[in-house]
Amino acid sequence: MANGLDDVVAAETVLSDVDGLGGRLTIRGHSLPELAGRWNYPQVVRLLLDGFFEDLPDDAELATRLGEARVEVFDRLLPSLTLLAPLDVYSAMRAGMALLPDGETLTDALRLIAAPAVLTPALLRLRRGEQPVAPDDKAGHAVDMLRMLRGSVPSPATAKALDTYLVTVCDHGLNASTFATRVVASTLAGLTSSVLAGLGALKGPLHGGAPGPVIEMLDAIEAHGDAAGWLRDEIAHGRRIMGFGHRIYRVRDPRADVLKAVVRQLGGEGETGRRLAFAEEVEQTALEVLRIAKPQRSLQTNVEFYTALVLEAAGFPPQAFSNVFAAGRVAGWIAHAREQQTTGRLIRPQSRYVGPVTDLVA
Template sequence: MTSGLEDVVAAETVLSDVDGAAGRLTIRGHALDELAGAWRFEAVARLLLDGLVDDLPRSDDALAAALGAARREVFARCAPLLPALAALDPYDGVRAGVALLPDGDAAADALRLVAAPAVLAPALVRARRGCEAIAPDEARGHAADVVRMLRGTPDADLAAALDAYLVTVSDHGLNASTFAARVVASTRAGLASAVLAGLAALKGPLHGGAPGPVIAMLDAIAASGDARGWLEDSVARGERLMGFGHRVYRVRDPRADALKGAVRRLAAARGGGSRLALAESVERAALDVLRERKPDRALDTNVEFYTALLLEALGFPPEAFTCVFAMGRVAGWIAHAREQRATGRLIRPQSRYVGPVA
């Protein structure tokens, strides 16, 4: 038996390909370095969903307008319940808000689900800060409106950085949350059910729930004044260095470079170079320590490391970082759910009983 389904092919897909040996991510025929920083999230969402969701708007501009209307609808549905949702952890609040949406399969259902984390996360962050939620502006781009709903004012530089992030995390092969979404979709449940399964899986610290601790690590290292010493002590205690290592990539995670580029562009436009310089020095020291202390393991920078820096610059608190991950990944979950419905069977693997015999 293969532990953790390692190397088991459970689906055929046209959506994305993760080449762990070469460090390449392809999203529907396009290399990540072609998309990140150049394509808007709406364009990549349409790329993923095209041909899988009936009645999807046929142009990027039309999809952007439809997604703007979906944000407005989600806000109207959820606004009366925001005080109750804000009493929860931000991620649990987003998940509870998504559960309020209809569990259908039409384009309108898909767009509401794409819109939901983008509307709920800023509203819940603001509520926890004692601020009023800001209603969506459907005329704005998706990332631009998220920035405005979080911060209260538009900001083109931050919107461009968020766009690059959402594109980078929009899909990534048959990861745990995507597989969970496909399993649920294979039962013929609706899209909301599949997305809720994805959200449940993404919460775990071995999947999407890890970017927040990167900030704690950077802050602790900055306070110590000795990056290498702090990292060596951490490894000696058997602790994991957050932002390093990946289940699939044997080399550097290409998403790390895409997000590092976005952080550099943002620092060049807005300042904040000292935080980036700290992160880069920690990255260099960590890679040296890992090569020396764990020479038999392929441990390189992963998507979490520069995710943390980018989302911090946007103004999201660490406890909401996984909510923002869900903003981008939800498009991939929906595409995989619809692909599973169209091409796959009920997912029903076998188990081997190893307990006592009666």
């Protein structure tokens, strides 16, 4: 039996391929470097959904409809936001999305894709004592998400950075949240039910809940003053070094390189440049410390490390990093849900009972 279903093929997919030995990510026939920074997020949404909705429009019309979906989600959920705001921002976003119709149409899909981009800024503003900012259906998706967060139009460089991030995390094979989504979709539940399963899995610290602690780690190392010493102490106490190691990749996570380039484009002078330079020093120190402490394992930089720096530079607090991850991944979940429903069957694996057996004597 494969513990944790390692190496078990549970689905055939046209959506993405993760080459853990080669360090490559392919999304619908395109390599990650081919997409990230070159395609915008609505274009990648259309790429993922192609073939799963009969009424899928062209790129321009899809971007228009996604903008309209942001407005609809805001208008529909605004009355509920004050009740949701006291929850942690991820749980509040998930609860808000649970209020959306549980249908199977492209309109249902676009509402779900729009929802994290709308709810996250609105909830963060309410938690700061500020009023939510309504969407602009004519703005680009990443631009609008940042505009709703800040109350002003972001710089082109910052909007481009967020857009590239959303593309980078849009899909990644049969990870825990995608598998959870496909399991629920296989029962023929609606898209909202399927996406909520993905959101539940993504919340865990071994999956989408990991980028936030990278910031805590960097802050702790900076305050300590000795990166190598701090890292060795963490390892000695059996604690995980956040941002390093991956269940699939045995070499460097290709998404880390894409996002490192994004941060460099945002860097230069000022706090972002200083933060990047410090993070790069910590990265190199961590790789060397891990190589010596765990020579039997390949613990390379993963997507979490530079995700934290991109989202921090964009203005999101660490507690909302998983929300932004969900804002990018939701399109992939929906594509997988539709693929499972159209080409798969009910997912029903077997279990092996290893508990006690009692023979009852009459």
